[in-house]
Amino acid sequence: MAGSTTRARTSQGGQRRGCQGRSASGYTARQRRKQRGDRARCQAREKTLRRFPVGTPDVSQEQTAARDVGSRIPVTPLPPASCGLGQTNKDRGRHSWAPEIPLPPLELRLLKRYVILVESHMRAASKLAAGVASLPSIRTAFAATQGTWRFLNNDRAPLSALVEPLREAGRNQVKALESRFAMLVHDWSKLTFSQPKRKRDLTQLTHSSDVGYELMTALLVSADDGTPLAPMELHLKTAEGLLSTRDPAPKQVPHLDQILETMRASREWKLDKPLLHVIDREADSVDHYRQWDDAGFKFLVRADDRRVNWRGESLLLTKIGRSLRRRKAFSKVTDDAEYHGRPAELWVAETEVTLTRPAKKNVGGKRFELAGRALTLRYIVVQLRDGAGKVLAQWMLLTNAPKRTTAEHLAHCYYWRWRIESYHKLLKSHGQQLEQWQQATGIAIARRLLVAAMACVLAWQLEADTSEEAEELKEIVIRLSGRQMKHGRSCTAPALLAGLWPLLSMLELLEYTDLEHLRHLAARIRFLNSG
Secondary structure, eight states, X not given: OHHHHHHHHHHHHHHHHHHTTOOTTSOOXXXXXXXXXXXXXXXXXXXXXXXXXXTOOOOOHHXXXXXXXXXXXXXXXXXXXXXXXXXXXTTTTTTTTOOEEEOOSOOHHHHHHHHHHHHHTSSOOBTTBOSOOOOSSSSOHHHHHHHHHHHHTOTTSXXXXXXXXXXXXXXXXXXTOOSSOEEEEEEEEEEOOSOGGGOSSOEEOSSTTOEEEEEEEEEEXXXXXXXXXXXXXXXXXXXXXXXXXXXXXXXXXXXXXXXXHHHHHHGGGOOSSOEEEEEOGGGOOHHHHHHHHHTTOEEEEEOOSOEEEETTEEEEHHHHHHHHHHTTOOEEEEEEEEETTEEEEEEEEEEEEEEOSOEEEEETTEEEEEOOOOEEEEEEEEEEEOTTOOEEEEEEEEEOOOTTSOHHHHHHHHHTTHHHHHHHHHHHTSSSOGGGOOOOSHHHHHHHHHHHHHHHHHHHHHHHOOSHHHHHHHHHHHHHHTOOOOTTOOOOHHHHHHHHHHHHHHHHHHHHSOHHHHHHHHTTSHHXXXX
């Protein structure tokens, strides 16, 4: 009898426990939460799909439906398309400032993640929080982190596909240039990480304790005003080989031997204008000058003090520069130059020199001289002087650019070479905090680099836009960034990234939350409600 009473009580208790949380309609709290989550996911899916304009190539309805339920049906890669970043059909007119970005040739689900990741890099990250950020949508931050990890480690997102949006952006902007040519600036940057043991494929760079990655960038720059347009090629040197946006990836060779291959690859980018390849004085090599000139490429290189033939004499470049100043061959280009933040005058002189000496080679530790043809180049001396005529800085430039391009224009072109240093700075310390990224492999770092590069391109486009609407937007974004600008500067790329993130966050939050409800919640903070 006691046993049956106990069983009856247990049964009653079980019934009571089973009824807890059940509403009059018969649904438990867990079921109601699941319904709300399903509705939110449907809304998020519809919102993401609306980001892709009508007419974007897509897969069949059967494949789309199968993928939505988790099917593994293979999807044909898509050709590049355009997408309004952060836009939907509903708000396309309201936010007409939103830029359109080209999309890589990837399947639809990877395209969605690509757009989300570009948005996530539209910010100036802090050194202690350099991970991929998450906009305040219905997705959780952990879900965004998982999606990022899957994308960055997905072999179906090759570097050759992820670079296509950058090249398309470069092609579109080159069409609008007034100059006869565009600039392609080549440079290398060392990437070192604060916790190198977490990376699996770091390589030795100089000495045994100097390990990291080596990044090579070919940056397209406007020859009109020096505006950076887009990175067109990327190489990342790792312990497992060279990762490249070129397919197939080139072999690991010394820096200067990489340049000719990049020059040849640039012919396949379908740019509307020829390129002037601009390189720092690391590229001052007679042998490579001859190779580039023989292949028909135009270059502008800062030279060391080398010996050349000038007017029948063998002289150093510095001595020729002094002779040009004594002959009053210099002409003042502008009074608006700067040197370390101080006003300066830009002076330029030009003459022709001939390189006849053999090239000095070092192959496998064996040194020898390699004779070559005499090469005549334009020698341009650029000086920054103060008001009293004192030389503050001097560049000695060698180029095979045609005569119709003036020495003054070429002097500005080399001055704009600094844009690639600013780009690496934007990636490393003033924007993306690249050297604090936690991805463990070089290929994941390279994929994220290409995503972050697109965020930088969008910031550059906004910075260069002088339309009335863009000027108004830049003023709002700078105010949201909380940064102070130098006198005479309305904005900078790091400040724009810092302000775009709170703007995108606000727009995303207002998609799901009523403004009046937000004000009601903010009223709980006494300080905000005090005024």
